[in-house]
Every structure is written in structure tokens, then in C-alpha cells.
Amino acid sequence: MIRALSDEKRPANRGRRAAAGNRAALIAAAREIYAEQGLDAPLSAIARRAGVGQGVLYRHFPDRAAVAAAVLEENVRQIEQVAAADGADIARVLGALTWHLTESAAFVGILHAEGAVSHAGVPAYASALSTRVERAVRARLPDGHRLAAHPDDLMLAVAMVAGAATGPTREHREHRARAAWRLLGVEVGPVRPVQE
Known part of the structure; x- marks a missing residue:
């Protein structure tokens, strides 16, 4: 049985307000990851460093070339x-x-x-x-x-x-x-x- 997260454990959905901040965080994270690991670094590492899920990354950037x-x-x-x-x-x-x-x-x-x-x-x-x-x-x-x-x-x-x-x-x-x-x-x- 799957249990839903209680309201106190679920992060607030900030919707569109978070989009610009998420994009900026992804770009900053990508710059750091690329500097450390090169352009072949996994996109999942960029998402983790930015503090977002991979789905958020793909909403902003459809592929590796778009991130670069x-x-x-x-x-x-x-x-x-x-x-x-x-x-x-x-x-x-x-x-x-x-x-x-x-x-x-x-x-x-x-x-x-x-x-x-x-x-x-x-x-x-x-x-x-x-x-x-x-x-x-x-x-x-x-x-x-x-x-x-x-x-x-x-x-x-x-x-x-x-x-x-x-x-x-x-x-x-x-x-x-x-x-x-x-x-x-x-x-x-x-x-x-x-x-x-």
C-alpha cells in the first residue's frame, strides 16, 4: 500500500514562481559539474547539485546540448x-x-x-x-x-x-x-x- 506524504512532509509546490529560480540553480550547478567532471557528466548530477529532480531539469532543458x-x-x-x-x-x-x-x-x-x-x-x-x-x-x-x-x-x-x-x-x-x-x-x- 502506498501512503501519501502528510502535508508537513510534502514540499510546498511553488509552481511557476520556482521556475526561474530552478533554471538559475540548474545553470549554476551545470557550470560547477562541468568544471569538475567535464561535459560528459551525468545530467542527474546536475539536477542533484541544483536540488531539483531530473524532471525539472528536462522541463527547462530537453537534452544535454541545451544545458551546455x-x-x-x-x-x-x-x-x-x-x-x-x-x-x-x-x-x-x-x-x-x-x-x-x-x-x-x-x-x-x-x-x-x-x-x-x-x-x-x-x-x-x-x-x-x-x-x-x-x-x-x-x-x-x-x-x-x-x-x-x-x-x-x-x-x-x-x-x-x-x-x-x-x-x-x-x-x-x-x-x-x-x-x-x-x-x-x-x-x-x-x-x-x-x-x-
Whole structure:
């Protein structure tokens, strides 16, 4: 015999009010899980980390690609937000970009795929996101900056730093990314996420 949960044990159904919060929690959890386990991590791990059931995950994201695309979209949106902020300079924007490079394997992958190469073979959404990153960073690139010398230099440098941002921990990846920027002769601001 199946017994129904009493009202005091049953979580309150917040319905649509919970949807935005659940989606944000799923994206944050996916970013963490992908950083720890890579893009092949089980979706069930993402749902568990977000504190929701897999059904909730699938209501927001029909498949693995949709979860990765949402994480990437959020990464790009945050970089655009930093670049658009009053008083932002290239060092601050590169610091936020570097945080995402050290935090998100998916983000590194998209920038590697695009870099300074042609768009052939790159999914349309990946190409569009990479273009948005380039536009946001380039908007804060002062005339005469070493990354402005040639049209391909900016994203080639980002791809090089992304390639260097490897290692078992975020701190190790940050250390390597900072070293790569230093070797390229580029100053980077604090490596941190966007402050909402």
C-alpha cells in the first residue's frame, strides 16, 4: 500500500514562481559539474547539485546540448555585462573572461573551436557566442593595445590562454592562465565572476 506524504512532509509546490529560480540553480550547478567532471557528466548530477529532480531539469532543458548552451549563454552574458559597466577597462574585462576560462570547460571548448579560425564546422550557436565575446572584449580594447595590432590577435590570444588554462583545480588553471597572459605581455585584472 502506498501512503501519501502528510502535508508537513510534502514540499510546498511553488509552481511557476520556482521556475526561474530552478533554471538559475540548474545553470549554476551545470557550470560547477562541468568544471569538475567535464561535459560528459551525468545530467542527474546536475539536477542533484541544483536540488531539483531530473524532471525539472528536462522541463527547462530537453537534452544535454541545451544545458551546455545555457551555461555558455550565461558565461557570455556575464562577460558582456562586465564590458558594458561604467568604468570597465580591458584588464577588468579580461579578468572576467579569464574567470570563465578557468571555471567552464564548455566555455574553453567554444573559444578553442572558434579562435582565429574560420567558422567552418563550428555550430551556429557556438560561432554566435564567440562573436559576442569578441565584440564585448574588443569594445574595451584601447587603440594601440598589443591585442589590437591585427584583427585576429585578440581571439588568437584568448584561444592561447584557454589552451593554457588546464589543471586539476580552478586555482591551478587560473595560475596557468595568468602566466599565459603575462607571457603575451597583457595585463589582466582580478580574476573573478561578475558581481551582480
